[in-house]
Amino acid sequence: MRVDLIDKEPSGPIQAVWEGARAIAAGFALTLKHLFRKPITEEYPEFKRPLPSRTRARIVLTRDPDGGERCVACYLCSAVCPVSCISMQSAEREDGRRYAAWFRINFARCIYCGLCEEACPTSSIQLTPMFETCERDILKLVYEKEDLLVNHGGKDPDYNFYKHAGVVTAIGGKGEHAGEDQPVNVRSNMP
Amino acid sequence: MPKLIIDDREIEVATGTKVIEAAAQLGISIPRFCYHPALGSVGACRVCAVKVLEGPAKGIQMSCMLEAVDGMQVSTADREAVEFRRYVIEWLMMNHPHDCPVCDEGGHCLLQDMTVSGGHGLRRFPGKKRTYPDQDLGPLVQHEMNRCIHCYRCARFYQQFCGYRDLGVLGIGNRTYFGRTAGGRLESPFSGNLSDICPTGVFTDKPSRFIGRRWDYQRTPTVCIHCSLGCHAVTSVRYRQVARQEARMSAAVNGWFLCDRGRYGFFYASRADRPRQAAIKGETAGMEEALAHARSRLEALAPAAVAVIGSPRSSTEVLALTERAARLRGWRGPAFFADVGAALKVKAAVSRLEAGLAVSLGEIDQADFILIVGADPINEAPMLALALRQAAQKGAGVWVVDPRPVSLPFEFAHIPTAPKALGAVLGRLLRKSIEPAGLDGPAARFHASLPGDPASGPELPARAAELLAASRRPIIVCGTGIVAAEWVELAADAALLLRAAQKKAGLFYVLAEANAFAAGLLTQLDSTTDRVLKAAAEGDIQALVLVENDPFATFPDRRLLEQALARIELLIVLDYLDTPASRRAHVFLPTQTLYESGGIFINQEGRVQYSAAAFAGGTPVRETGGRDHPPRVYGSGLPGAAPQPAGQLVARLAGEEIPIDIRAQREYFSEQASRLAGLPDTERLPPDGLRLALRNISAERFKSMLPPVPAAESDDIEIILTERTFGTEELSTYSACLETLEDETFAGVSRQDAEALGIRDGDRIAIRTENGAVELAARVCDNMAAGAMMIPRLRRLPWQTLGKSIRRRDIRKA
Numbered sequence A: 001m002r003v004d005l006i007d008k009e010p011s012g013p014i015q016a017v018w019e020g021a022r023a024i025a026a027g028f029a030l031t032l033k034h035l036f037r038k039p040i041t042e043e044y045p046e047f048k049r050p051l052p053s054r055t056r057a058r059i060v061l062t063r064d065p066d067g068g069e070r071c072v073a074c075y076l077c078s079a080v081c082p083v084s085c086i087s088m089q090s091a092e093r094e095d096g097r098r099y100a101a102w103f104r105i106n107f108a109r110c111i112y113c114g115l116c117e118e119a120c121p122t123s124s125i126q127l128t129p130m131f132e133t134c135e136r137d138i139l140k141l142v143y144e145k146e147d148l149l150v151n152h153g154g155k156d157p158d159y160n161f162y163k164h165a166g167v168v169t170a171i172g173g174k175g176e177h178a179g180e181d182q183p184v185n186v187r188s189n190m191p
Numbered sequence B: 001m002p003k004l005i006i007d008d009r010e011i012e013v014a015t016g017t018k019v020i021e022a023a024a025q026l027g028i029s030i031p032r033f034c035y036h037p038a039l040g041s042v043g044a045c046r047v048c049a050v051k052v053l054e055g056p057a058k059g060i061q062m063s064c065m066l067e068a069v070d071g072m073q074v075s076t077a078d079r080e081a082v083e084f085r086r087y088v089i090e091w092l093m094m095n096h097p098h099d100c101p102v103c104d105e106g107g108h109c110l111l112q113d114m115t116v117s118g119g120h121g122l123r124r125f126p127g128k129k130r131t132y133p134d135q136d137l138g139p140l141v142q143h144e145m146n147r148c149i150h151c152y153r154c155a156r157f158y159q160q161f162c163g164y165r166d167l168g169v170l171g172i173g174n175r176t177y178f179g180r181t182a183g184g185r186l187e188s189p190f191s192g193n194l195s196d197i198c199p200t201g202v203f204t205d206k207p208s209r210f211i212g213r214r215w216d217y218q219r220t221p222t223v224c225i226h227c228s229l230g231c232h233a234v235t236s237v238r239y240r241q242v243a244r245q246e247a248r249m250s251a252a253v254n255g256w257f258l259c260d261r262g263r264y265g266f267f268y269a270s271r272a273d274r275p276r277q278a279a280i281k282g283e284t285a286g287m288e289e290a291l292a293h294a295r296s297r298l299e300a301l302a303p304a305a306v307a308v309i310g311s312p313r314s315s316t317e318v319l320a321l322t323e324r325a326a327r328l329r330g331w332r333g334p335a336f337f338a339d340v341g342a343a344l345k346v347k348a349a350v351s352r353l354e355a356g357l358a359v360s361l362g363e364i365d366q367a368d369f370i371l372i373v374g375a376d377p378i379n380e381a382p383m384l385a386l387a388l389r390q391a392a393q394k395g396a397g398v399w400v401v402d403p404r405p406v407s408l409p410f411e412f413a414h415i416p417t418a419p420k421a422l423g424a425v426l427g428r429l430l431r432k433s434i435e436p437a438g439l440d441g442p443a444a445r446f447h448a449s450l451p452g453d454p455a456s457g458p459e460l461p462a463r464a465a466e467l468l469a470a471s472r473r474p475i476i477v478c479g480t481g482i483v484a485a486e487w488v489e490l491a492a493d494a495a496l497l498l499r500a501a502q503k504k505a506g507l508f509y510v511l512a513e514a515n516a517f518a519a520g521l522l523t524q525l526d527s528t529t530d531r532v533l534k535a536a537a538e539g540d541i542q543a544l545v546l547v548e549n550d551p552f553a554t555f556p557d558r559r560l561l562e563q564a565l566a567r568i569e570l571l572i573v574l575d576y577l578d579t580p581a582s583r584r585a586h587v588f589l590p591t592q593t594l595y596e597s598g599g600i601f602i603n604q605e606g607r608v609q610y611s612a613a614a615f616a617g618g619t620p621v622r623e624t625g626g627r628d629h630p631p632r633v634y635g636s637g638l639p640g641a642a643p644q645p646a647g648q649l650v651a652r653l654a655g656e657e658i659p660i661d662i663r664a665q666r667e668y669f670s671e672q673a674s675r676l677a678g679l680p681d682t683e684r685l686p687p688d689g690l691r692l693a694l695r696n697i698s699a700e701r702f703k704s705m706l707p708p709v710p711a712a713e714s715d716d717i718e719i720i721l722t723e724r725t726f727g728t729e730e731l732s733t734y735s736a737c738l739e740t741l742e743d744e745t746f747a748g749v750s751r752q753d754a755e756a757l758g759i760r761d762g763d764r765i766a767i768r769t770e771n772g773a774v775e776l777a778a779r780v781c782d783n784m785a786a787g788a789m790m791i792p793r794l795r796r797l798p799w800q801t802l803g804k805s806i807r808r809r810d811i812r813k814a
C-alpha cells in the first residue's frame, strides 16, 4: 500500500493543481447529487421513531393479570440500583399480601441501566421506551408510586407472583398455589 | 491435643473439638444448618460434609459430628464433598416455597446463602411441593412453616437450651412439624431468639416485619439496658426508626442469646408520641428558649431550694454530669434511689464486689452449686435464668431462698423464706455446711458468729448443706430487690467464707436497674428521692429537676409524690419518654435515647460497657411522611432532632457550656467525674467490656452484721413489690408488642395465709389502704413464705398506694 502511494505522489506543481481541482469538483458533484435526493432524516418531535420494546428508558411499575400491584416491596431493585435512586417502604395488606406503601424513583439520578428490572422477581419494575422525561424543575423528576404505576403487565403480561409463592393471600391459601400439595396433616399417624 | 490437616493447613486443637470448629479456627467456614456453637451438633442436615483423606473413617463425613483426631487429614474442597453438599442443598430446596421476595429472612438467610454459593439455581424435581399449616405464635414471632429445612435448631434451642416445652417437633417423616400442639403465644421469655437461630424464614421477627432488609439497616453494637446484666445486642435502625434488636455474641455476658424484654424493649425510642420538642407550661418552645427560661427561673431561687433527681436508667455520662451540676450549683441531690435502703443495698453490692470474687454471667455455667438469695431471676434478670439452666444441665444443684413463688425453667429446690429471715437462713446454711477446722482468724470468727439451727421451727433441708459442703465451685447469687443491705454484705462474706474453706466460690449480685452500679458509685446516702420529696412537701424545696426519671413509674409512695408536686413552684423534666411527670413539667427539655447519644453502662458485676450511638436521631420517616411517601421537601436539617443528651442539658441548666465535640466531651467527662476517672476511652474498651478494678476492700471483709433472729411475728402482712419479666421494667413498658405478654394484676399469697383469710385462688380481694381500696385477683401459691403478699409493680395496678405492710383485717373478699 505504502509503496503504492509513494509511486503516485504528484511529481510537479501542475500535477498538484490538477489533482486539487479534480477533488473539489468531485465533492461538489456529490453534494449536488444529494440535493435532489429524497431526505432520509426524520424530524423529531414531528416524527417519533418506534423503539424496540426492550429499549431502556422511563420506568414503570406494572400490575398482574388480576389487576393487583405486582411490586411486593422486596427491596431487591433498590439494593441492586448502582446509583441508589430507588427507595420504598414495604407493608402488609389485610389479606397478608406484601406491597409497597410508597415507592420512589429519582429519575434525575437514574442511569437507565436496567439492573432493577433484571433483579425484580415479580416482573413488576420494567423499563419502557418512553425516554422523554426532561423537566426544568428537578423535583419533578422524582416519581412516586402513583406516577409509576401503570395498569397493564408490560412485557410479561401473564405472571402473577402470588400464584407461585407459598404465602397465604387472597390469591391462594396453603396448597392452592401452583405446584403445591395439600397441607400435611401433622396429627396423622400414617407412615 | 490432636494435630490435624484441613485443606493442607495444619492446626492443633483441644481434644474433643469437632472438625467444623477446627476448620473455623483456621478461618474456613464449612456450610452448616443444624450445627450451632451454643447447641452443639446433631448431624441432621448433612450439609457440612467434608472428605476425610486420612483418619479413622475415610470418605465423606459430617464435619460437625466428627471429632478431630491426631493425624487426620480433611478436605473441604474435594470434588466429592462439594458434589455431596450441592445435592443436599438441592434436596432441601425441593419443597422450598417460592417465597424469598416476601420472606423476611431474605437478605440474611443462611439457606439463601448456601443455595446461591452452592450453585443450585433451577428446581429439577417435577413433583409437587409439600405445604404446612402455620400457627399464630403471639406478638413476637411469625411462623411460616413451608420454609422449614428440618434442622431441629428451634426445638433444641427451645426445649434443651431454654427448658420450655410448648414448642417442639411434631409429626413424623414428611410431616415433621415445628410448632406448638395448638397455636398460641409462646410461653418462653426467650422466644425471640427463634428468629435468630432458625437458619430459614420459618421463625421471623414479627414486630420488625417488612420494615427493611438487613442490607438497609444501620447496624450498631449496643448494650441492653432493660435489666442490670447489660447483655450485648445489635440494634438496627432504618429511616430514623429503631427497627430491630438481635443478640450479639459475648462470651463473658449473654452468650449467643437475648431475652424478649431486651430484644423488644426498644420501642420507646421511636414511638409516635415521643416528645421531641421543648415545652414551657405545656406550650411548645424552642430548646434554647426553654433552656434560658429554666435557667433564669432556677437562678432566681436559692440553690438549697433546688433539688435534682436522676435515675439508674441513665448512662454513666448523664449520671456523672448530673452529679457535677448539682455539686457546682449547690443544689440538693442528685437522688438516684428511692430511699436510703435501696441506695445502701446498691452501695453495699458495689463495694463488696472484689475482683477475684465476682463472677460474670458467662461464668455461671461452670458452677456446681448455686445458692440464690432474694432474687427472682426470670423476672428480674431473665438471661440469668438461662445461664443458671446451663449450670443445672451440667449437674449443678440450684437452691433458691426467697419468699416468692420463684419459677425457673429447670429443676431446682426452693426454700420459701420470709424476707426478714433470708439472712438467717443463709447464715445457718453456711454454718451447717462448712467445717470450722482449717479456717483462719477472721473467717473462723465469722463462722463462729453465724447462727445455728434454732431449737424450734422448721429445719433447713439437710441436702442443701450437703451439696454446698461437697461443692468445689459454688456461686452465691444475691438480689437487691427484697433483701436488706445487711444481707447483701452477708452474701459477700458467705462467698469469702466458702473461699476460705478452699472452694472456688463466686459472687453474683442482681441489681435493680441497668446502671444501678454507676448510680451506686455516685450516690450520696443523704439525698434519696423520698427525702427530697419530703422536703418538697414541707416547702423546703421550690424547684425539682427530674433527669430521665419518672417518679410516677418508679417511686413507691404516690401520696408523698403528689404532695411534693403540689407544693413546688417549678418542675423541670428532662426525658425522652412521654411520662406523667413530663406532661406536668413547667419546663420540659427533650433528651436523646441511648441509641442516639451512646453511653457507658456498668452492669451488676462492675463491667464497664459502651453502647455506641446507632443513629443521629430525628423523627422517623414513617412519621414525617404520615406512613405515605416521605415529604417532598429537602433541607439540611433533620426533622425532630431537637433532643440533646441529658448530660449536656443538665450541665447547661447549671450554667455551664460544655464541649459539643464528642471527644472533647469525653475528656471533660473523665476529668470531672473523679470517681469514674480512669475509665478508658470508649474506643479502647475491649469488646466484652472491662471489669472495674475496685479499690482494695480487705478491711470490709467478714464485717457484715450478723443476721438477728427474726423479730417476733407481727400479725401484719408484708408487701413484697416484685418485678415481672414484662410490664414492670420502665422502658420496656413503652413497647406495644410486649403489652399483651404482661401478667394480669394479682396479689400472691401463701396457702397458709389464704386459708387463714378465707381466700381461694382466683378470688377478687379488696385491700383497704389509707389511700382508698385496691381490688385485684388473689393467686394462692404453695411455694410462698407466709406473712407476705407479693404485688407486681405493673402499671395497671396502683401499687404505689399500698405501703409496706397491711393489716390482715384490711384484706377482704371483694
Ligand code: SF4
Pocket (backbone or CB within 6 Å): A077, A080, A081, A082, A083, A084, A085, A086, A105, A109, A110, A111, A112, A113, A114, A115, A116, A117
Ligand atoms: S435503571 Fe439502573 S439506575 Fe435506573 S433505577 Fe434501575 S437500577 Fe437504578
Ligand code: SF4
Pocket (backbone or CB within 6 Å): A070, A071, A072, A073, A074, A075, A076, A077, A078, A088, A116, A119, A120, A121, A122, A123, A124, A125, B101
Ligand atoms: S424488585 Fe420488583 S418486587 Fe422487588 S421492590 Fe423492586 S419492583 Fe418491587
Ligand code: SF4
Pocket (backbone or CB within 6 Å): B096, B097, B098, B099, B100, B101, B103, B104, B105, B106, B107, B109, B110, B111, B112, B147, B199, B200, B201, B202
Ligand atoms: S427462608 Fe430463605 S430461601 Fe427460603 S424463602 Fe425465605 S429468604 Fe428465601
Ligand code: SF4
Pocket (backbone or CB within 6 Å): B147, B148, B149, B150, B151, B152, B153, B154, B155, B178, B197, B198, B199, B200, B202, B203
Ligand atoms: S423451623 Fe427453622 S430452626 Fe426449626 S427445624 Fe425448621 S428450619 Fe430448622
Ligand code: FES
Pocket (backbone or CB within 6 Å): B031, B032, B033, B034, B035, B041, B042, B043, B044, B045, B046, B047, B048, B049, B062, B063, B064, B065
Ligand atoms: S451442620 Fe453438620 S449435619 Fe448439619
